[in-house]
Amino acid sequence: MNMANGAAPKAPPRESAGPTGRGTNWLRVQAINVARHAEALRPFRRDEFGPGAPAPTEAHIKAVNDLLAELHGNLSPAVARVRIASARAAGKSTTENIQRLNSLKERAHAGVLAVERVWDFYFELFGQRQGAFANWLLSCDRIALDCYQHAYVGLGAARSIPTPPPFSYMRTGFSPATFRRSLRLRRLGFKKNPFPLIMLPYHRLVNPWTLGAILHEVSHNLQNDLGLEKLVPRRLGTALLRAGLGRDVARTWVRWNREFYADVSGLLLGGPAIATSLMDIIGRGPRTVLAFRATGPHPTPYIRAFVSTELLRRLGFNEHASQYDELWRRAYPDPTRGTIPPRMLSTMKEAIRIAVDVTCFQPFEPLGNKSLAQVIRFGQKEQAMIEEAAGRIANGTDPGIVPERFLIGASRVALSRQLAPPAEITRAFYSELSRR
Numbered sequence: 001m002n003m004a005n006g007a008a009p010k011a012p013p014r015e016s017a018g019p020t021g022r023g024t025n026w027l028r029v030q031a032i033n034v035a036r037h038a039e040a041l042r043p044f045r046r047d048e049f050g051p052g053a054p055a056p057t058e059a060h061i062k063a064v065n066d067l068l069a070e071l072h073g074n075l076s077p078a079v080a081r082v083r084i085a086s087a088r089a090a091g092k093s094t095t096e097n098i099q100r101l102n103s104l105k106e107r108a109h110a111g112v113l114a115v116e117r118v119w120d121f122y123f124e125l126f127g128q129r130q131g132a133f134a135n136w137l138l139s140c141d142r143i144a145l146d147c148y149q150h151a152y153v154g155l156g157a158a159r160s161i162p163t164p165p166p167f168s169y170m171r172t173g174f175s176p177a178t179f180r181r182s183l184r185l186r187r188l189g190f191k192k193n194p195f196p197l198i199m200l201p202y203h204r205l206v207n208p209w210t211l212g213a214i215l216h217e218v219s220h221n222l223q224n225d226l227g228l229e230k231l232v233p234r235r236l237g238t239a240l241l242r243a244g245l246g247r248d249v250a251r252t253w254v255r256w257n258r259e260f261y262a263d264v265s266g267l268l269l270g271g272p273a274i275a276t277s278l279m280d281i282i283g284r285g286p287r288t289v290l291a292f293r294a295t296g297p298h299p300t301p302y303i304r305a306f307v308s309t310e311l312l313r314r315l316g317f318n319e320h321a322s323q324y325d326e327l328w329r330r331a332y333p334d335p336t337r338g339t340i341p342p343r344m345l346s347t348m349k350e351a352i353r354i355a356v357d358v359t360c361f362q363p364f365e366p367l368g369n370k371s372l373a374q375v376i377r378f379g380q381k382e383q384a385m386i387e388e389a390a391g392r393i394a395n396g397t398d399p400g401i402v403p404e405r406f407l408i409g410a411s412r413v414a415l416s417r418q419l420a421p422p423a424e425i426t427r428a429f430y431s432e433l434s435r436r
Contacts (some may be wrong), residue, residue: 005428024090031086034108041119047127054134056126059164063194064122071115078108125169139433140168146404147218154375162225167194176213198219208429209412212277219265227366233257239358245347256299268376272320273409276307290338310356386410392427394419
């Protein structure tokens, strides 16, 4: 050791303990942030979404809370790993420990955000029951529930009762939509949707005579809950092939089966008024109505209208069917000017006849060996109830014991016959449904 110059020997370098004070506190805070973010996505309570009937039911709240609990169960280990890594990094702040903490924190935050998207989705849905449209949405719930009750009571054999019932919410846009029970949704992290969701555009809600959309969307859910989602397309395709209409025609109608089923089921639930409600939607410019989409799930609009009139004719509403047919043909006199394949046009009448017969008038084992038209009955008696209720709605009097789903048709009749101003019909419609 050279001591000639009198300098003290240098001490060997020591490994740094890392950040202290504020730096250590920051490392501890990372675990707190993640844990509190996860804990904030708490279960919902029914009483936080307004009082009374418009609030989500206990069954809806429980179904969503069960889904959130499942998601939280997957999240908890990730949060625990961040807590352990935070303590380790605060105790020994090496680069390796800090980087491990930040990597685990990033993954945990991504998981928390995925749960938050689900939480936020239902928070927004349930929150609509606190605002100005609460009674409107409650009214739609009651119509949807009536459809389910009528269908299940009409079955030829008992089935397990689905729960919770459909839940309605408002969205901007042109078209209604539904998310079926048990459908795996991206926005739910591909978890199963716990109950049917009926999305209704604002412009439909302000015009209740257009709410045949509820019956259509509910029918999508009924097709699945009643176990017909595979039977209907299978039978439909077989019948069309046996009739010699060709594979391309059969394949197209099978592709259309879900929307076709919802159209005819909705009409059985609500009667002739639902045909006009559908025509509200599909009655557009010729270029749109006569356009054929090779992969589209909806029947071409031109063909779709004649499905409803065929069913009306089979139900005994010949005058309604003839008048709607005449109007539709006058609006679109030359369907060959569009892109509908000639084979689809030439087989249209026979294909519609077969499709309506198979879907509505032949028995299905899941329906207790009844046909759909036997389970969901609609005839002249039901139409008479709707027309009487229309007069009462127009007069502002109690429409009586008429089923909730029939009030859509009653409002349409009242409007078409100019029995009362549109605003008065709307007020009476929601007043009656929300008080039940």
